[in-house]
Amino acid sequence: LHLGKTMKDDLTVVAKYINKLYPPEFNVFSIYAELYHNYFASQAKKNAESHLEDKDIYLLLSWVHNFYPKDMRKDHALAMELDKVKLGSLLPSSLSKELENKYLDSEEVTVKNSLRRCLDKEIQRWKEDKEPEKLNGHFQSELLGIFVIQSIYSSQKRAEDISKAVGEELSHRLLKELPAFLRSYRDAFEDFKEKSKKHTYYKPILIANINNCWNFR
DSSP: OHHHHHHHHHHHHIIIIIGGGSOGGGOHHHHHHHHHHHHHHHHHHHHHTSOOOHHHHHHHHHIIIIIIIIIITTOTTTHHHHTTTOOOOSSOHHHHHHHHHHHHHHHHHHHHHHHHHHHHHHHHHHHSSOOOOEETTEEOOIIIIIIHHHHHHHHHHHHHHHOHHHHHHHHHHHHHHHHHHHHHHHHHHHHHHHHOTTOTTHHHHHHHHHHHHHHHO
16 A cells, blocks of 8 residues: 555656656656556565465455556546556466466355355254244345345455456356355255244244245345
8 A cells, every 4th residue: 555655646746747857758757657667566476476365365456456557547647647658467467367266266165154154053043942033024034035145245246346357257156156055055944844843933934934035036
């Protein structure tokens, strides 16, 4: 953040004041921009090649795909000058792709584990002597019906915020995870129906799970 702000502020000064003090053939702005970019790119590459936590990978990819090319280089004070320089990306495409794959693998596992924990909690609720919650007057599981959908949606949205391609790839992966989750859900529910007919709230729990189907559809 500090490096990005410094580069943006300094280049703004160069564009507004320093550039006009030199003849055009000196390409003063281009020289400053290339030097800043090369240093910024070297730092990004150094970070990318070190051990990064998942949140750091996400942040670095956000810089590569969004903050740097859009927020910084499209700034109204810099865009016209920077368009002439052709600086390229902060990371080599191969390294950027490697980070994207790490992020996608991690996010896929995170969502998968989140769905599993959610189902485990729901199964535990079925075993309790407690009536299901009501939403808009109907029995429904807020945990299962809403949490699962929000987990998948928010994960897709975060990936799309990196880039459209990353978002599409994660969506493709999660479209495989959701049916697997739904099969586990169905199997657990069928098991409950067969073994828990004497449960105090057997019928409300059945109704709640049937109502969940609308949300999942």
